Amino acid sequence: MTGSQPPSNRKPTAFRLDDSKVRMTDDETRMPSAGEALVTQAFIDDEEPRLPRAASTPRSGFRFGKWLMIGLSGLVSLAVGLAVDSLIRDLFARTDWLGWLGVALAVLAALGLLGLVIREIAGLMRLGRIDHLRDRLQSAADADDAKAASVGLKELLTLYKDRPETAQGRKALAGHMREVIDGRDLVKLAERDLLSPLDLEARRIVMNSAKRVSIVTAVSPRALVDLLAVLFENLRTIRRLSALYGGRPGTLGFLRLAKHVMAHLAVTGGMAAGDSLASQVLGHGLAARLSARLGEGVVNGLLTARIGIAAIAVCRPAPFVAGTGPTISDFMGELVSFAKKEDPVDKS
Structure with a gap:
């Protein structure tokens, strides 16, 4: 425990760190007396000295990429403005009524742009409000805080x-809310009475999307068609689930929502879990009862269902407290039964 070797005539002795005979010292050359143990700073610190945190922290310098985007955006805005101004001047040079028509159309376009900006901001704020509400209810349920x-x-x-x-x-x-006292029970009752009809409709949306993906990927002759169909169906499902739970995102809000869904999948390992589950089921006899293309469609349908499950968790304004929420197993049975009905090999 010390920086120097103990005396050769001293027998090894075990001490507890909270023992009164254990002493802290900064002097590594000090020798312990009989019945005493010394703990030096060299023993407490790591064996190898570490660099300060600043050594691995990126330095905040000039963000040239941000400057580039701001400059290009400003130039495009100026170019559009000058082009519109030149067009209106040319219209007035021809005749007054064409000039005033150009002004009216420019004002209409400006109002439309302003409306789009307001809608995008409102959509982003609404999504942020739902995320904050879900975290608040989760914390209240965990702490059983009724207030x-x-x-x-x-x-x-x-x-x-x-x-x-x-x-x-x-x-x-x-x-x-006027009768129940426990905070966790209140959240459970909200899940049962208010959100359960929405959850049921969300499951239907995800199930129908998974069925469409399984059929399209089973009958389409091209891999590119499969990819486009799956991408379109997943984006459509995310948007519908968001609207169902009250999100109603705009374009920027939808991109942010899709990013959150993908992040949720990455955190939970959902894609790998869904793929391994599908492979396990297909390996236990399903592949023998379905054609190869339809078996592939079932796998794609299950992965689509997994993305839908992640979208439900992200779009829902309250956490799942009474239960765990939908799982891939909830969709597998119906999806497999649907695939068997549509399989021409099974019918023949």
Whole structure:
């Protein structure tokens, strides 16, 4: 324990670190006395000295790529503005009514651009609100905090106040909030009364999407067609699930949502899990009962279902507390039965 060798006539002795005979010292040359153990700084520190954290932290320098994008965007904006200005001047030079028509169309285009910007900002804010609400309800359920759960559920009721299909669930949940005390139970009741109809519809959306993918990839002659069909169907499913749970993202919001879905898949290892599960089922006799193309379609359908499951977890404004949420096994049985009905080999 010390920097120097102990005396040769001293027998090895074991000490607990909280023993009163254990002493801390910075002097590595000090020799321990009888019945004493010395712990030096060299023993506490790592065997090899480490560099400071700043050595591995990227330095914040000039972001030339950001400057490039800002400059190009500004030049494009100026070019468009000058082109419109030149066009309107030419129209006025021809005749006044053409000039005023050009002005009106330019104003209409500007209003449309402003509306698009406002819609994109509102969509991003709505998605952020849903993410924040889900985290708040998860924390309230974990801590069994009734006050935090009530605040979060009031925000959830506000989110669905314009949805007629949630009227019955909102009424039941409002009654529970006046009676139930436990925060975790409140979140469970919200999941049962308010979100369960939406969850059921979300499962239908994912199941139908998986069926379409399995059929298209089974009958299409080209791999490129398979890829485009799967990509289109997955993006369509993510957008529909977001609208179902109240997200309604714009273009930028949708890209952000798709990024979150892919991140969720990466964190949970969902693609690998779905692939191994599909391979396991296909290896236990399903491949012998289905044609090769339709078996491949089933695998693609299962992977599409896995992406849908991740999209449900990202788009849903509340966590799954009472249960674990949908799993790939929930879709496998129906998807396999559907594939067997559509398989020409099985029919013959």
